[in-house]
Amino acid sequence: MYSYRTLSPRERADLVEYRREQGYPAHSPPHSYDADGWFLITAATYEHAPFFSELADRDWLREELTSELDRMRLRCAGWAILPNHYHVLVRCDLLETIATVVQRVHGRTSRELNRRLGVQGRRVWYRYSDRQMRSERHYFTTLNYLHYNPVKHGYVQDPLAWPSTSIHWYLDHHGTEWLDSMWSEYPLRSYGQAWDSF
Secondary structure, three states, rough: OHHHHHHHHHHHHHHHHHHHHOOOOOOOOOOOOOEEEEEEEEEEEHHOOOOOOOOHHHHHHHHHHHHHHOOOOOEEEEEEEEEOOEEEEEEEEOHHHHHHHHHHOOOHHHHHHOOOOOOOOOOOOOEEEEEEOOOOHHHHHHHHHHHHHHHOOOOOOOOOOOOOOHHHHHHHHHHHHHHHHHHOOOOOOOOOOOOHOO
């Protein structure tokens, strides 16, 4: 899951040096903060701890995310909240704005989760990544990926059985026929393989 931890000290040093040569941060995904467009934002809890196993907690995290996105006037086209990570498909004019959203949401949810358990300073979030949509096909395949994510991770066998994704909004607003056509026209194939290693 965390491949960096399995590397030898020499391999770690080589990896960090390579990232420096490329102009990347030493230990985190590179973010091109002046980019604009549609982005898939993915964030994982620290060591994939299932802090959001309960539906009420997933609803709370979704509300925190969507209200902060609204506050920053960012459009959200889709989302999926799982016990140990989330995905949101967001449109922004400046990717740097997403960093602000993530920092605020992660800060508030970390403090609240720690308050509930009576601990201070426990790490809740690991990091987040962003992937810019390159085409209409990439966008709609990503939307399908969000909705299929609970099935991919073995929580349910049908995307509609997981209440914590935007598939229910699309079903209500576009119907089953539209969803079926999206699945046919924009299949997942190997989309998203090995993403969970970050």
